[in-house]
Amino acid sequence: MISKPLNETYRPTILIIDDDAHIITLITDVLKHDYTLKALTDATKVMAFVERHPRIDLILLDVMMPQIDGYALCKQLKESPQATAIPIIFLTALESDEEIVKGLRLGAVDYITKPFNIEVLKARVQTHLQLKRFSDSLLEIIEEKEELLIKQSKMATLGEMFENIAHQWKQPLSIISMACNDMEVDHALGTFSAEEAMHQIEVIRRALAQQVTAIDTFRDFIKYTHKPTRFALAALIEECRIFISSKLNAQQIAFDAAIPSELYLHADRSALLQILLNLFSNSIDALHRRTEHRWMHVTCKQEQQTLRIALCDNGGGIHEPHAQKVFEKYYTTKGDSEGSGLGLYMSREIVIKKLHGSLDFHNTDEGVCFVLTLPNHAQEL
Numbered sequence: 277m278i279s280k281p282l283n284e285t286y287r288p289t290i291l292i293i294d295d296d297a298h299i300i301t302l303i304t305d306v307l308k309h310d311y312t313l314k315a316l317t318d319a320t321k322v323m324a325f326v327e328r329h330p331r332i333d334l335i336l337l338d339v340m341m342p343q344i345d346g347y348a349l350c351k352q353l354k355e356s357p358q359a360t361a362i363p364i365i366f367l368t369a370l371e372s373d374e375e376i377v378k379g380l381r382l383g384a385v386d387y388i389t390k391p392f393n394i395e396v397l398k399a400r401v402q403t404h405l406q407l408k409r410f411s412d413s414l415l416e417i418i419e420e421k422e423e424l425l426i427k428q429s430k431m432a433t434l435g436e437m438f439e440n441i442a443h444q445w446k447q448p449l450s451i452i453s454m455a456c457n458d459m460e461v462d463h464a465l466g467t468f469s470a471e472e473a474m475h476q477i478e479v480i481r482r483a484l485a486q487q488v489t490a491i492d493t494f495r496d497f498i499k500y501t502h503k504p505t506r507f508a509l510a511a512l513i514e515e516c517r518i519f520i521s522s523k524l525n526a527q528q529i530a531f532d533a534a535i536p537s538e539l540y541l542h543a544d545r546s547a548l549l550q551i552l553l554n555l556f557s558n559s560i561d562a563l564h565r566r567t568e569h570r571w572m573h574v575t576c577k578q579e580q581q582t583l584r585i586a587l588c589d590n591g592g593g594i595h596e597p598h599a600q601k602v603f604e605k606y607y608t609t610k611g612d613s614e615g616s617g618l619g620l621y622m623s624r625e626i627v628i629k630k631l632h633g634s635l636d637f638h639n640t641d642e643g644v645c646f647v648l649t650l651p652n653h654a655q656e657l
Contacts, residue, residue: 287312288333288405293322294367295341303336306394307401319344323352326359334405339368347382354383363404455479506542510535513574516552523560532573539576543650547630551623555587555646562591562643583650590642
């Protein structure tokens with residue numbers, strides 16, 4: 277990709293910022309055949325221009341300008357999310373080492389002294405555009421790999437969800453089988469009554485409703501497209517509880533969620549479900565270390581700009597050296613056959629990229645609390 281001539285498939289866009297119209301004309305005459313050129317003589321208009329034109333590949337920036345100099349403008353550009361990745365080459369009549377170092381430390385990639393040599397200008401522009409294309413290609417590869425990891429993480433969650441559903445079906449199916457058997461026995465003994473039949477039917481309905489909820493959630497999770505929807509947080513937490521109920525019961529873990537029923541979110545529901553299930557699974561694994569009085573609880577706190585969901589347990593906490601590494605890719609405290617080291621790493625990545633929030637933890641006297649902080653899109657009915 278980077279070995280192709282720059283003008284063969286794509287014309288990069290260069291923004292020239294200089295208060296001297298003669299300099300802009302000279303640069304334009306040199307570069308116009310190979311690049312798309314934009315120019316500004318008023319440095320105060322640059323930030324607004326960059327926000328309106330996101331496809332800028334390189335900036336040629338004069339240092340000595342009225343109103344705002346090139347150094348100050350470079351600093352503003354590097355602090356802007358829209359412009360931080362755009363390479364900047366300074367155009368300067370200042371040749372001292374101190375001035376050059378100052379520009380490079382502010383984020384510029386190079387400098388060209390005035391009056392400049394045309395061939396040097398062309399060569400440096402081409403070099404930095406090629407480097408940017410190479411950098412952009414690497415970023416695309418990284419993003420593709422991260423997206424693949426997210427999909428793999430989702431498949432792992434699907435497998436765990438399916439396993440939990442299979443475990444959960446045993447109990448309601450046994451309840452349904454027993455209810456049918458009781459009615460059959462009552463009928464054979466002549467003690468069958470409408471009241472008893474209605475009671476057993478209600479038992480069957482409750483058992484089926486629980487499984488319908490789990491299956492609906494599983495179905496929605498399979499087909500989700502990361503589109504934000506409005507949903508009740510308490511209902512989502514309850515769905516998580518249903519999915520892990522067989523493990524909670526097997527280890528005698530008390531589960532409590534203090535979430536207001538009227539609290540609604542507008543977010544990627546399935547992404548949040550995936551994160552919560554992973555965090556609950558981690559807590560269940562940690563609680564293996566306790567022999568009794570195991571518990572997990574979920575709390576929620578609304579703040580002015582954020583919503584904080586805390587998932588806490590009394591599993592002993594995360595201590596050094598693990599505490600500094602739990603969110604690192606491929607780091608696991610489990611054996612190689614028991615964990616990939618991607619669970620917490622991917623959870624944090626999904627929180628950042630899909631929910632635009634953060635995920636952290638802190639130890640308590642008894643265990644650990646994972647704190648999920650989301651933009652405050654909570655709404656009360």
